[in-house]
Amino acid sequence: MSTALIVPPTYAPIPPAIHPLHADIDARTAAWAHAFGIGSPGLRERLVTQEIGSFASRILPSGRTEVVQVLGDFVLWLFGVDDGLCEEGDLGLAPGALNAALQHLLWVAEHPEAAVLTDDPLARGLRDLRARVAEYGTAGQTKAWIDALREYFLSVIWxxxxxTAGSVPELDDYTLMRLYDGATTVVLPMLEMAHGYELRPEERALPGVRAAAQAASFVICWDNDLFSYHKEVRERGQTGGYYLNVIRVLEHHRGLTTSQALTEAIGQRDRVMVLFQQLCEALAEQGSPQLRQYLTDLGHFVRGSMDWGITSVRYTTPDDPAALPARFSATPTGTGPVNIPSIAWWWDVLDALTGPAPHRSPQGAELPLVGARVGATKGSSW
Known part of the structure; x- marks a missing residue:
């Protein structure tokens, strides 16, 4: 009998959407994985059942089919790196050797002409992805994608x-690094490629735009931690292996029970989801058509991650079912700032855009949650 942690409904103000060709895209992503031999045979067989092409189709429901296909293939490639090299391979316990391997892959992305790792399946797949990114994106978007790949590689080494040490980072450190090792930033350039636009540099650099993109990444990564918790504990935690997510961080450093940590993590993600919506609304009022499209695309990324997270066998683990929600909530568990120093500035940016809101004490400290307490009943959401 499963003893899975019951994840309750989480707040989802963004409607679902999926590309009309999602089944074809998913099939082609599976074929691409087999053609390039991504991961070990066992890993590859698991990955091709996880509807990763459909995940890309949820992120880009109205995007150019060719770019949605690139995204699906790329996300599967990322799992080949994350699962194959980092978590299931020997390099996951050898940061120095892992760094060397990832830097060779990065060299392939930066210089696909170089005769490096010519027989390596991950490198061959990356060369193919790099060529397609350059075909459908601008030079600036291609560079942004490679730069984000570098950030992701550095974070998985962290x-x-x-x-290797068996240590658990503090919450603020974990939050900062999770925004990178969640591999969300490598997806962002593809949002623009899929719709044939490029944000102006001055818009991309706006504090509100940066905060909105990071808030979207936070929600996506916290959701992933919630939805993958059962899978990670089952595969590694029960046998003494290492796993890392926000629930473990809160248990370890705040002395919370697993249920209490779940409640705290959902409260954090719901409040950031509220912030994300508020930032998008404020920015859309004054932004260019390209910025408005970008904000819409960020919203699809958030909601697509939620829908895929509760339906993919990657996290539902049918042989030992995870207790994931079957629906979402129309009401957040709370509003107001989250007391994590590395992200507290997001609410300052919102205040600058909309005027001070009654969500802060005079000292700027975190206020108690406003709204319903998270229960442990099944219901609702990568």
């Missing part, structure tokens, strides 16, 4: 250092 995680490998904790895995």
């Amino acid at each position: 995680e490998a250092s904790h895995r």
Whole structure:
């Protein structure tokens, strides 16, 4: 009998959407994985059942089919790196060797002409992805994608250092690094590629735009931690292996029970979801058509991650079912700032855009949650 942690409904103000060709895209992503030999045979067989092409179709429901296909193939490739090299391979316990391997892959992305790793399946797949990114994106978007890949690689090396030491990072450190090792930033350039636009540099650099993109990443990563918790504990935690997510961080450093940590994590993600919506609304009023499209695309990324997270066998684990929600909530568990120093500035940006709101004490401290307490009943949401 499963003893899975019961994840309750989480707040979802964004409607669902999916590309009309999602089944074809998913099939082609599976074929791409087999053609390039991504991961070990066992890993590859698991990945091709996880509807990763459909995940990309949820992120880009109205995007150019060719770019949605690139995204699906790329996300599967990322799981080949994350699952194959970092979590299931020996390199996951050798940060120095992992760094060397990832830097060779990064060299392939930066210089696909170089005769590096010519027989390596991940490198061959990356060369193919790099060529297609350059075909459908601008030079600036291609560079942004490679830069984000570098950030992601650095973050998984950071995680490998904790895995090797068996240590658990503090919440603020975890939050900062999770925004990178969740691999959300490598997706962002593809949002623009899929719709044939490019944000002006001055818009991309706006504090509100940066905060909105980071808030979207936070929600996506916290949701992933919630939805993957049962899978991670089952695969590694029960056998003494290492796993890392926000629930474990809160248990370890705040002395919370698993249920209490779940409640705290959902409260954090719901409040950031509220913030994300408020930022998008404020920015859309004054932004260019390209910025409005970008904000809409961020919303699809958030909601698509939620829908895929509660339906993919990657997290539902049918042989030992995870207790994931079957629906979402129309009401957040709370509003107001989250008391995590590295992200507290997001609410300052919102105040600058909309005027001070009654969500802060005079000292700027975190206020108690406003709204319903998270229960432990099944219901609702990568």
